[in-house]
Amino acid sequence: MNIRVADIGASSVGRIDIADVSISLGEGDHAFEAVRGLGFAIAPGEFVCILGPSGCGKSTLLGALAGHLPVTAGRLTVDGQKIQGPSPDRGVVFQQHTLFPWKRVRDNVAFGPKMRGLARRERDRAADAILKLVGLSGFEAFYPAQLSGGMQQRVEIARVLINQPRVLLMDEPFSALDAQTRGMMQEVLLDIWSKIPTTTVFVTHDIDEALFLADRIVVMSARPGRVIEDIALPFARPRDHELVTEPEFVRLKRHVMQLLRRPEGSEPLARLSPLGVPS
Amino acid sequence: MASTVGARPANVRWAIRSLSILACIAAWQVAATYHLNLGVVTFRNVPPPVEVVQSALTLFRSPKLAAHITSSLWRVFAGYGAAVVIGVILGFAIGRSRAASDLLLPPLELLRPIPAVAWIPLSILIFRSSELSMIYITFIGALFPIVLNTVHGVANVDRRLVASARSLGAGELAILTEVVLPDAAPSIVTGLAIGMGTSWFCLVTAEMISGQFGIGYYTWEAYTLQNYADIIVGMLIIGLLGMGSSWLLTTAGRLLMPWRSPKVAR
Numbered sequence: 001m002n003i004r005v006a007d008i009g010a011s012s013v014g015r016i017d018i019a020d021v022s023i024s025l026g027e028g029d030h031a032f033e034a035v036r037g038l039g040f041a042i043a044p045g046e047f048v049c050i051l052g053p054s055g056c057g058k059s060t061l062l063g064a065l066a067g068h069l070p071v072t073a074g075r076l077t078v079d080g081q082k083i084q085g086p087s088p089d090r091g092v093v094f095q096q097h098t099l100f101p102w103k104r105v106r107d108n109v110a111f112g113p114k115m116r117g118l119a120r121r122e123r124d125r126a127a128d129a130i131l132k133l134v135g136l137s138g139f140e141a142f143y144p145a146q147l148s149g150g151m152q153q154r155v156e157i158a159r160v161l162i163n164q165p166r167v168l169l170m171d172e173p174f175s176a177l178d179a180q181t182r183g184m185m186q187e188v189l190l191d192i193w194s195k196i197p198t199t200t201v202f203v204t205h206d207i208d209e210a211l212f213l214a215d216r217i218v219v220m221s222a223r224p225g226r227v228i229e230d231i232a233l234p235f236a237r238p239r240d241h242e243l244v245t246e247p248e249f250v251r252l253k254r255h256v257m258q259l260l261r262r263p264e265g266s267e268p269l270a271r272l273s274p275l276g277v278p279s
Numbered sequence: 280m281a282s283t284v285g286a287r288p289a290n291v292r293w294a295i296r297s298l299s300i301l302a303c304i305a306a307w308q309v310a311a312t313y314h315l316n317l318g319v320v321t322f323r324n325v326p327p328p329v330e331v332v333q334s335a336l337t338l339f340r341s342p343k344l345a346a347h348i349t350s351s352l353w354r355v356f357a358g359y360g361a362a363v364v365i366g367v368i369l370g371f372a373i374g375r376s377r378a379a380s381d382l383l384l385p386p387l388e389l390l391r392p393i394p395a396v397a398w399i400p401l402s403i404l405i406f407r408s409s410e411l412s413m414i415y416i417t418f419i420g421a422l423f424p425i426v427l428n429t430v431h432g433v434a435n436v437d438r439r440l441v442a443s444a445r446s447l448g449a450g451e452l453a454i455l456t457e458v459v460l461p462d463a464a465p466s467i468v469t470g471l472a473i474g475m476g477t478s479w480f481c482l483v484t485a486e487m488i489s490g491q492f493g494i495g496y497y498t499w500e501a502y503t504l505q506n507y508a509d510i511i512v513g514m515l516i517i518g519l520l521g522m523g524s525s526w527l528l529t530t531a532g533r534l535l536m537p538w539r540s541p542k543v544a545r
Contacts (some may be wrong), residue, residue: 068442088448098443102461102538112456115448143538163447275442
């Protein structure tokens, strides 16, 4: 059932097809359509940012890709298989970390392998190796509460990538960090992604972040969210933050800002979560 | 913070605290020796602390002490232990499943307002031995705080953590043991601590009514035999046993939940 990436060869897995997908949230009188008629495909290994105003349903789409929310219409597939519930094949990183406070860093990262039934020695070795990759060697025995926000998100990324997922789904993972840490984490993420090329869907409302990270940006409208533009980014890799001052970057940024301009006098909507309407 | 303006050094504060206790004992000594009579309350039959210490020493030398304490400890162990097992299982079922909650919660809610000591007459009628009826009282006293706190902890588990565990490949059983149990643990331990307190309270009451041994029985027997100093010895031992068991609980809680220690949680 769960075919691991290593068995197939990294270049051919992780294709996402989103075909005419609509998702409704809420119950009874409070029900509303979060996204409507979304349709696009993501190629294996591609880094796609979904950009849109707060409450536009981009996190809702991510929740559906993760298998935490059902679609009301349309079809969501990864490598041709319909998404039915959560799976370690589709790793999720949330805005606020979801590390288990009672587990040390190593045991948090080794959670996926433990669920697969790996023996302690093997899973610890795997966890230590991936912690080294995300730059957290020496913190294996710490508890999550003892780490900074940036380090917690690194552990979160390591804990997801240890499962060798087909796709990596990230819901504004750095938006709770301070500006300096956020910039550093963007570079860390690109570095990890260059070493473990995984199809990545990264939800954000930060235009700079999207332009800096992605191969491609899917811009969504306000609720109900629909795709208003699909932009392929021409910037070469590896990237560093010098990029943000280049004329082409600035031109694209101005263009996207134009797309996302809110109508005069309208209020921003409440944020949605990949788990549905926040209770 | 200890560094507030005008704060006294730690040893001075300890001296004041010790003096406070000594002053209370001294006041008791004076009130008891002079048979102080304040109208509503009289110290005429209250033995002075010196006599209490003498009685305590006599009791500590006699073999009766061990018999009283072991029978009380055994009853608490049995009644409270049963309440822990049944309470945590019920709490998990009610907190996790709507069907179990609809089925089990109504009768529990009906019985909950009845204080455990009100069960004493009925339990003497139901159980064939007074031993079992006392264990039952101890059990029923601890059960409700344990069930309710477990339900609270289990029902309020962080759903983001559960979702995250599912995305990492956890099945239903692993969700229970790896996420729900540790996330609810602080609340469960609170229930265990409250339950321990009510458990001792109920046991002592039950022993006074139907015991033949046990520290509650000892205290009541001292009253009926007019060994007034022994009453206070009994009271102090009950206090010490309660204190010891709650210390055991908090220590176990600390060892089992190292991530909650102040050094970790900032």
